[in-house]
Structure formats: C-alpha cells, structure tokens
Amino acid sequence: MGFWSNWKAKKEAKKEDVEQQINQFQEEVDLIEKCHDKMAGRIQQDNLTADSASAIEEYEEKHLAHLIDNPTESVEAANHEVAYYNNAPASTFEMGGLLSKVVHNTEKAKPTRADLRKKQKELKLKQKELRKKEKAEKALLKSSLTFSKDIKKLSKKYKEADSDFFMDLEEILIKTDMGMQMVMTISNNIQKKVKKSDSFDNVKELLVEELYHLYDVKHKGDTKLNYVDGKLNIFMIVGVNGTGKTTSLAKLSNYYAELDKKVMIVAGDTFRAGAVEQLEEWVTTRLDENIILIKGKPHQDPSSVIFDAIQKAKAEKFDLVLIDTAGRIHNKVNLMKELEKMHNTIKKFDKHAPQEVLLVIDATTGQNGVIQAEEFSTVTKVSGIILTKMDGTSKGGIALAIKDQLGIPVKMIGIGEQVDDLVEFNVEDYIYGLVAGFMDASHEDQVSE
Known part of the structure; x- marks a missing residue:
C-alpha cells in the first residue's frame, strides 16, 4: 500500500471515529431524555406537581440517590431500587435498566435536567464542528x-x-x-x-x-491558538483596513462564546470612521448576547480604553479579551508606537500577554498577502495569521507560503459570510484536500476538463 492509500485510510478511519462518537453521544442524550420523560410520567401518576421543576428535581434526588452512590450496580439492582420507590414493576423495570446505563455511561454524573441540557449543548457543538469541517473542505x-x-x-x-x-x-x-x-x-x-x-x-x-x-x-x-483555560486571555487583532479584520474579530468572539467562554471586545481603533459602529452592529445584531463591547470616546487614546477594559475583564472574571487595532500600515512609525504602547499597557496586567497577536490577511491577494505579513512583522511581533476569503481563491498556497517564508503559522481561516464561518486551520486537512482531486478516483468528475 502506497503513501497516499495509507494516508487516505487513516483519514477515513478518523472521520468514521468522529461520527461514531457523535452517534454514541446522541444515544446517551436520548437515554437521559427518555428517563426524564418516564420520571415525569411517574410523578403525574403519584399526583406530584408535574409542571413544577423543583418537584421533579426533588423526586429524582430521592429516587436516584442510591444509584448515584453505587454506579456500578447491576441492572437488576437498579431495577429493584426504582421499583421499590415507584411500585410499578412493568414500566419501571425498563426505566431501571435505562437509569443504570445512564449512570454508568456518564461516570457517576447525576442525570438531572441540567445534565441533559449540558449533554444536548455538547452534542450540538460536536455536530456543528463536523459540519464546519465539511464546509471548510468545500470552501477550499x-x-x-x-x-x-x-x-x-x-x-x-x-x-x-x-x-x-x-x-x-x-x-x-x-x-x-x-x-x-x-x-x-x-x-x-x-x-x-x-x-x-x-x-x-x-x-x-x-x-x-x-x-x-x-x-x-x-x-x-503550531496552528493551535494559544488559549489557556482558567485565566484571562488577551488577543490583539491587527491588519490592513479592508482585509476583514473587524469581521474576523467578531467571528472569533462568537467562536469562543459557543464554547461557553465569557468574551469582551475592545474597540481599540478609535480614529477610523465607522470602526466602532461596525463592532456595535455585530455585537447588537449578530453575536451571542454574552459578548460585550467596550468602547472609548472618538479619538481617545486606544491604550487608555484597553486599560479600563482589562480592569473590568479581570474584576468580572472574563475568559477572553479581543482587542481591535488600527490598520494604518502606510504610517509604520506611528502604528509601531501605538501598538508598542498597547503592548506595554497589557503587560501591566500580565507579563505573558497578549497571548496572541493575530494578523488578518485577505487570501485572494496571494503573494501580496505575504508582503503584508512581512511589513506587519516589522511593526509588531505577529504570532499567527487569520486568512479570510479562503472560499473565494484558487491561490490557497498562501497559507503555506507565509509559514515557510516568515515562520508565522496560519491559525484560523474564513470560509464564508456567516458568523460561524471562521474555523481552525488544519494543515493536514488542507494538504489532503489539495491533492485529493488528482489522487482519489471519487473526485474524477469534479476535476474533469
């Protein structure tokens, strides 16, 4: 078996494994949901308040306590426990088996309504992740x-x-x-x-x-974003105006909000007309309600806005601060001074911050994008690239060129207009997609002349 055949087999096995995980997750969610439906039915039969959430929780607390304390008990013991409390053998034996399986599968986690909501959210994220991966493949x-x-x-x-x-x-x-x-x-x-x-x-x-x-x-x-759980992370977003910088920042905030992170956006470009308004439009109409925007006055020193924002973020235990910056590369001296001042302000709170300085580049510009990256690297230390409009270019090799020529990895790519059309860049997936057209017979119809 050749290199391509081995690689293809591994990729297909990995995809199958992800799909299997999602199916297993769905089965577990269905089990928990079914248990709650049956519990609600028993509550009604026992003349408890069926529509009272507290009554349901109290009932579950009482009837599942023993199972939670003894998660490895057999199905028979679980059946006996539930039957003892419910006194309805026929329907309860089935429920006992379900509960036993749920308790075992969720590793002692009590299958409450909160657990169900959490499981459902995790499942949706896994399904969404798979859909985004498939969309990224099509975009490239x-x-x-x-x-x-x-x-x-x-x-x-x-x-x-x-x-x-x-x-x-x-x-x-x-x-x-x-x-x-x-x-x-x-x-x-x-x-x-x-x-x-x-x-x-x-x-x-x-x-x-x-x-x-x-x-x-x-x-x-090296394409992973340098985000650390359990602390305040600070990312600066830089780039030339018109590359999709502000839009990418908004999408990145949504990316983390979907992971249940508390996100703050800071409008650090206080001079460009419309910069703050663009962020406000995103935050008020398209982003998660838990994402907040901090802005200063027109022409206010950006570093003072950042200082106040980070103070608030630390006090209110935010997970991530995303800072928008000016995109005036034509005036390198002033931009360098402004970014240096921002860096110094951030380091007053954390000497290791910012954790990321992400440069936004329009992929359709090809080698000009590499030149932009080179120019920005003389102004500030860039840790990663966000490549926008990857769905609209035949020159996707820029994703490889920037890393090769400048040593800066591409970390995220934009693959469309929707708020969730910003995905992690996976080098292996990119190269696989690049060569699959002429290596895989199943792509023959797509690449025919």
Missing part, C-alpha cells in the same frame, strides 16, 4: 480543483519525468502561491527520487509525500 475546493486540473493536464502532456516536465510542475506549484523557495525544494526532492521511466502515478505519490512531510509534519501543532 477552488484551490484544490485548479491544482488538480493542472496536474491532470501534466499527466496527459508528458510520458516521462524529464526536465521539461519538472519545469511545468514548478509552474503549477507557483500558481498556487506557495512560494518559489518551497516550490524549488519540492521539485528538487522529487527529482532526486524519481526515474525518467517511472509512471506518473509514482510521481504523484512522491509529490503528495513531499507536501505532507514538508508542511504537516514540520508544522504540526
């Missing part, structure tokens, strides 16, 4: 299809891997905007391993293997 299809079509044309044009073949291959790789240096590294590495007589399938295998090892293995793990 434009890059994948363009690349795959060009590779397929190459296979028809050449019968052997000679110097002309590799020149054309290099041109195809350059078109993806992954950067000249990396293109030459890939080409040279393949040429060392391939023979002129090798089949094109073998060349494709080598190309896939090179991409995988140069990017996924080399950069595994």
Whole structure:
C-alpha cells in the first residue's frame, strides 16, 4: 500500500471515529431524555406537581440517590431500587435498566435536567464542528480543483519525468502561491527520487509525500491558538483596513462564546470612521448576547480604553479579551508606537500577554498577502495569521507560503459570510484536500476538463 492509500485510510478511519462518537453521544442524550420523560410520567401518576421543576428535581434526588452512590450496580439492582420507590414493576423495570446505563455511561454524573441540557449543548457543538469541517473542505475546493486540473493536464502532456516536465510542475506549484523557495525544494526532492521511466502515478505519490512531510509534519501543532483555560486571555487583532479584520474579530468572539467562554471586545481603533459602529452592529445584531463591547470616546487614546477594559475583564472574571487595532500600515512609525504602547499597557496586567497577536490577511491577494505579513512583522511581533476569503481563491498556497517564508503559522481561516464561518486551520486537512482531486478516483468528475 502506497503513501497516499495509507494516508487516505487513516483519514477515513478518523472521520468514521468522529461520527461514531457523535452517534454514541446522541444515544446517551436520548437515554437521559427518555428517563426524564418516564420520571415525569411517574410523578403525574403519584399526583406530584408535574409542571413544577423543583418537584421533579426533588423526586429524582430521592429516587436516584442510591444509584448515584453505587454506579456500578447491576441492572437488576437498579431495577429493584426504582421499583421499590415507584411500585410499578412493568414500566419501571425498563426505566431501571435505562437509569443504570445512564449512570454508568456518564461516570457517576447525576442525570438531572441540567445534565441533559449540558449533554444536548455538547452534542450540538460536536455536530456543528463536523459540519464546519465539511464546509471548510468545500470552501477550499477552488484551490484544490485548479491544482488538480493542472496536474491532470501534466499527466496527459508528458510520458516521462524529464526536465521539461519538472519545469511545468514548478509552474503549477507557483500558481498556487506557495512560494518559489518551497516550490524549488519540492521539485528538487522529487527529482532526486524519481526515474525518467517511472509512471506518473509514482510521481504523484512522491509529490503528495513531499507536501505532507514538508508542511504537516514540520508544522504540526503550531496552528493551535494559544488559549489557556482558567485565566484571562488577551488577543490583539491587527491588519490592513479592508482585509476583514473587524469581521474576523467578531467571528472569533462568537467562536469562543459557543464554547461557553465569557468574551469582551475592545474597540481599540478609535480614529477610523465607522470602526466602532461596525463592532456595535455585530455585537447588537449578530453575536451571542454574552459578548460585550467596550468602547472609548472618538479619538481617545486606544491604550487608555484597553486599560479600563482589562480592569473590568479581570474584576468580572472574563475568559477572553479581543482587542481591535488600527490598520494604518502606510504610517509604520506611528502604528509601531501605538501598538508598542498597547503592548506595554497589557503587560501591566500580565507579563505573558497578549497571548496572541493575530494578523488578518485577505487570501485572494496571494503573494501580496505575504508582503503584508512581512511589513506587519516589522511593526509588531505577529504570532499567527487569520486568512479570510479562503472560499473565494484558487491561490490557497498562501497559507503555506507565509509559514515557510516568515515562520508565522496560519491559525484560523474564513470560509464564508456567516458568523460561524471562521474555523481552525488544519494543515493536514488542507494538504489532503489539495491533492485529493488528482489522487482519489471519487473526485474524477469534479476535476474533469
């Protein structure tokens, strides 16, 4: 079995495992829900207040106490316990089995209504995560299809891997905007391993293997956001105006709010007309009600706004502060001074903060985006990239070029207009999607000329 076949098998097994986890989770939620329905029925039969939440909780507390204390008891013992209190053997034996299974599966967690709500929320998040992953794959299809079509044309044009073949291959790789240096590294590495007589399938295998090892293995793990549970995290968002900076910040706040984090947005761009209003529109109409916006007066010193905001965030135990900043890269000196002052203000509260300085770049700009990243790196220390409009470009190689040329990892990508269309960037998934079009027979219809 070749490299691609092994990789594909692992990816499919991983996806199957995730789907199995979701199904198992759904089964557990259904079990708990069924138990509560049966409990409510017994309460009604016993003339308790069926519509009283406190009565239901009290009833469950009494009847499940023994099971909670003894979670490993057999189904028979559970049946006996519930039957003893309910005095309704026929229907209660079934319920006893369900309760025993729930208690065991939830690791001693008492299956109360609060547990049910929590389980339901966790299930929705898992399902949403899977849907977002599938949407991200579709969003990156434009890059994948363009690349795959060009590779397929190459296979028809050449019968052997000679110097002309590799020149054309290099041109195809350059078109993806992954950067000249990396293109030459890939080409040279393949040429060392391939023979002129090798089949094109073998060349494709080598190309896939090179991409995988140069990017996924080399950069595994550094695409995760540096968020730490149990403390106040502070992220600064920087970028040129017009790249989707403010929109990305709003989407990032929603990303963490969905994880039950308490999020504060700080309007640190106090000079650009409409900057604060744009954030206000997001917070009041499109974001979670638990996300708050802190703003200063027009033309107020941004650092003073940040100082007051962080004080409030610490006092009220927020999990995350997201700071919007000005995008005036054309005036490097002033911007550098402003960002440096912001950094100093933040470090008064936490010497390790900000935990992230995220630069927002429009993916459709291709190599110009790399230049922007380089320019911003001279102004402030950038820890990660948010690439917007990845669903609208055939030049997705910029995601690889920025890391290769500047050492800055892409951490999040924008894949659409919706509030939840900001997802974690997974290098392996990206490369897999890039090459699947010409390696996987199931994609043949998508990449046909």
